[in-house]
Amino acid sequence: MLPSMPYDSKNLVEDWRGDSRAIQKYGFIHHFIPDPDTKTRSKLLSTQAVLIYFIVLTLIFGLFKLIPFIKPGVLGYASNIHIGELLSSTNKERGKAGLSELKINSALSEAAEEKAKDMFAKGYWAHVAPDGKEPWDFILAQNYDYSYAGENLAKNFDDSDEVVRAWYNSPSHRENLLSKNYNEVGFAVVNGVLDGYETTLVVQMFGKVRTPTYTASAPEKPAPVVEEAPSVEIPEEPAVSEERTLAEVPADNVQPAIDVSSAVRSVNIVFGGFLVSLLGLDIWFSKKFGIKKVTGHTLAHIAFLIMAFVGVWFAVAPGRIL
Amino acid sequence: MDRDDHLTHYAVLFLGLALIVGFLIYFRFDRPIQLMVGAFGALFYVAWGVIHHAFEDRLTKEIVMEYLLFGILAFLMLYFALSI
Numbered sequence: 566m567l568p569s570m571p572y573d574s575k576n577l578v579e580d581w582r583g584d585s586r587a588i589q590k591y592g593f594i595h596h597f598i599p600d601p602d603t604k605t606r607s608k609l610l611s612t613q614a615v616l617i618y619f620i621v622l623t624l625i626f627g628l629f630k631l632i633p634f635i636k637p638g639v640l641g642y643a644s645n646i647h648i649g650e651l652l653s654s655t656n657k658e659r660g661k662a663g664l665s666e667l668k669i670n671s672a673l674s675e676a677a678e679e680k681a682k683d684m685f686a687k688g689y690w691a692h693v694a695p696d697g698k699e700p701w702d703f704i705l706a707q708n709y710d711y712s713y714a715g716e717n718l719a720k721n722f723d724d725s726d727e728v729v730r731a732w733y734n735s736p737s738h739r740e741n742l743l744s745k746n747y748n749e750v751g752f753a754v755v756n757g758v759l760d761g762y763e764t765t766l767v768v769q770m771f772g773k774v775r776t777p778t779y780t781a782s783a784p785e786k787p788a789p790v791v792e793e794a795p796s797v798e799i800p801e802e803p804a805v806s807e808e809r810t811l812a813e814v815p816a817d818n819v820q821p822a823i824d825v826s827s828a829v830r831s832v833n834i835v836f837g838g839f840l841v842s843l844l845g846l847d848i849w850f851s852k853k854f855g856i857k858k859v860t861g862h863t864l865a866h867i868a869f870l871i872m873a874f875v876g877v878w879f880a881v882a883p884g885r886i887l
Numbered sequence: 888m889d890r891d892d893h894l895t896h897y898a899v900l901f902l903g904l905a906l907i908v909g910f911l912i913y914f915r916f917d918r919p920i921q922l923m924v925g926a927f928g929a930l931f932y933v934a935w936g937v938i939h940h941a942f943e944d945r946l947t948k949e950i951v952m953e954y955l956l957f958g959i960l961a962f963l964m965l966y967f968a969l970s971i
Contacts, residue, residue, distance in 0.1 A: 612949075612952060612953070612956060615956040615957070615960060616956075618960060619959070619960065619963060622960075622963055622964065622967060623963075625967075626967040626970070626971065629967075629971045630971070730916070731916040734916045734917070735916060735917075825971055829967075829968050829971055833964065833968065836964070837964075859945065859947065859949070859950070860949070860950065860953060861936055861940070861950050861953040861954050861957075862936075862939070864897075865897070865900055865932075865935070865936065865939075866953075866957050868900065868901060868904055869900075869904060869932050869957060869958075869961060870957070870960075870961060872904040872905075872907060872908050872928070872961075873928075873961035873962075873964055873965060874964075875908055876907070876908050876911040876912075876925070876928075876965060877964055877965055877968045879908075879911075879912055879915075884916075885918075886916065
């Protein structure tokens with residue numbers, strides 16, 4: 566039971582001298598509220614307690630890192646990414662920059678799909694595979710004879726707009742998104758387990774087929790040019806391939822057993838709420854019972870911790886781009 | 888320290904913290920920069936605490952330790968969230 570005002574701890578101890586349980590309760594309550602005798606913060610805000618929080622946070626972090634090795638696929642990133650939205654967001658950004666829209670090309674989409682599957686199969690996250698296979702190898706394997714080609718990668722994102730926004734915010738990826746050299750694009754959104762995490766890989770491949778412009782400088786040899794560049798007919802396909810590709814791709818939803826983003830935010834809320842509540846109690850009790858402590862400013866700690874929690878909540882985007 | 892100075896110190900703290908949150912959100916797709924902003928935020932907080940208490944003429948080792956621990960704790964949370 567909490568003492569009523571005025572808070573005279575000496576009298577309380579006198580009163581409770583014959584009641585050991587009451588003294589235990591008095592001791593226990595100071596885990597949560599400041600102690601007027603020692604003029605210190607609650608025990609759960611002591612240096613030792615904060616050091617224990619470091620250990621608890623490290624253990625939780627370690628658990629997040631360990632689970633993918635013990636039970637691959639249990640942890641993951643929930644996602645709801647659609648190729649149609651990726652295309653429209655990409656073209657929206659190009660439109661803002663006064664550039665022409667990119668058309669979906671089935672060969673580039675197929676190359677992107679193969680690249681995503683290759684990353685899952687070989688367990689890597691890079692533009693160049695461990696065996697040295699480059700993005701261009703996937704594109705050429707689809708008989709897409711390009712004059713310009715490029716690749717953007719993304720993983721762990723939860724929606725299509727975020728993916729394109731992340732690419733747009735990175736200078737090198739924006740260069741691909743807003744390049745005048747491309748007129749076609751292919752996307753793949755593939756789900757799987759990478760590094761033990763259930764995730765969604767997004768591969769965006771840009772291209773422009775090699776145009777037979779040099780036939781003008783070699784008009785006497787038109788035939789070989791056509792033979793060497795069978796993909797010159799590809800630009801005529803997009804209307805058909807766009808319909809087919811977009812229709813064939815289902816809504817790519819991933820719902821892992823434990824969503825990493827939600828778990829991180831939950832830990833953040835529980836831990837942050839706990840600390841801010843303790844600090845709030847510290848202010849309240851200190852003011853109510855006139856406890857003058859020689860400590861840092863509690864209000865400043867609350868403001869700083871809230872900044873950290875807001876930062877983690879809003880600023881930590883789980884998605885990564887390459 | 889008079890009331891006006893106290894308010895000025897807190898205004899600097901809140902402005903600094905708001906800027907740090909703003910930078911964290913602005914660079915949300917750039918983790919290395921977010922980590923640097925987080926580290927700078929923690930250092931700013933510790934420095935604010937030390938300077939503020941020095942002005943109040945009641946700076947002790949325990950108080951420095953307290954600001955340091957809260958600074959490290961907040962940075963650790965951000966670091967873990969960015970590393971998972």
